[in-house]
Structure formats: structure tokens, C-alpha cells
Amino acid sequence: MSDNIILIGFMGVGKGRTARSLAVKTGRFIVDTDDLIVTAVKKKIRNIFSLHGELYFRELEQQTANWLEQNVCDTIVSTGGGFFMVDNLKKLGRIVYLHSSVEAIFDRINRHPKSKTKIKKRPLLQDMEQAKRLFETRLPLYREVADYEINIEFRDVDDIVDEIVDSLQLQ
Ligand code: S3P
Numbered sequence: 001m002s003d004n005i006i007l008i009g010f011m012g013v014g015k016g017r018t019a020r021s022l023a024v025k026t027g028r029f030i031v032d033t034d035d036l037i038v039t040a041v042k043k044k045i046r047n048i049f050s051l052h053g054e055l056y057f058r059e060l061e062q063q064t065a066n067w068l069e070q071n072v073c074d075t076i077v078s079t080g081g082g083f084f085m086v087d088n089l090k091k092l093g094r095i096v097y098l099h100s101s102v103e104a105i106f107d108r109i110n111r112h113p114k115s116k117t118k119i120k121k122r123p124l125l126q127d128m129e130q131a132k133r134l135f136e137t138r139l140p141l142y143r144e145v146a147d148y149e150i151n152i153e154f155r156d157v158d159d160i161v162d163e164i165v166d167s168l169q170l171q
Helices: 015-026 033-041 045-052 054-071 102-111 115-120 128-145 157-167
Strands: 004-008 029-032 075-078 093-099 148-151
Touching (some): 004 015, 015 029, 029 033, 033 054, 102 115, 148 157
Parallel strands (some): 004 075, 029 075
């Protein structure tokens, strides 16, 4: 077992922020699957979607998952909101699902000082009604693949990280 910690969850839930704190707290390295893809193809996520379509992006996520399986261990992996659909997810490490209600996620994004940029860079957040339906479709799927679910709503990042460290016995 690679003993990576794979953070999954909906767009804007705070996977990146949680991953960074978790990495600091546990002394592990951190990688972000979207960053790996952007570096590999030298294009922004929204340009990958607009130039090549979502299916191509999902293929890039699968290639990233294959690479992680072969090359990465003892690392905190922050993922894009749809990365959990790769076929070897369970081989990558322990899966932690960060849960929040969709209303709280949208509220958090809208109140962020850089909310416009945050929305612009996410092709699947352009229509909030569609995004809400996507959340509802994915929720049972996130729960099904998760080894551990943590409710992050109204909690600060230190508190969230402490719960993950204790529950997964990371120290
Ligand atoms: C996606 C989430 C995004 C990014 C891409 C697709 C999704 O990452 O991978 O826009 O399908 O939910 P974040 O979850 O970091 O926003």
C-alpha cells in the first residue's frame, strides 16, 4: 500500500487548503492532480475543457492516477472534484471525502475576495443550477468510495486537519 492520503470532494470545498495544512502537520509531501495536469499539457484547466472537451480532461486524470499509482507514496494528494472517477482510485491510498452542503460551498465561493477568478477557472461552475445537480449526482458516489468522510462545514482548517490526523492515525 502506497499510504497516500487522497482528498476528494466537490469543487470549492477546500481540498487544496486542507491538503496544504495536512502536509505541514504530517511532514508529508503534497501533490495536486489539477496542477500535475496543467504542468503536463501546459494548458489551463478551462482551456483544456474548451479546446479538447471534458472527456479528454478525464483521460488526463486517468493518466495522472496511473502515474501516481506507480510513483508516489506517503504523500497528501489533493484532487479535482471529478478525479474520484478514475478506475484505480482505491489503489492510490486512503480516500478522505471532505463534505459540505452545496449551499455552504456556493456561499463560501461567492464570499471569497477572488470569487470571480475562482468561478471563471472552473468550467463546471458556470451554471449554478447545473453545478447543484452535479453535486447531488456525485454525493452518493463520493460517499461510496470514501474510506473516511469528514464534515468540514463551519469548521476551521486546523480543526479539520486534527480530525483527519487522529482518525487516520497519521502521527
Ligand atoms: C472538476 C473540478 C476542478 C477541475 C475541473 C473539473 C470537477 O477541480 O478538476 O474543473 O469535475 O469537479 P476543483 O475541485 O479543484 O475545483
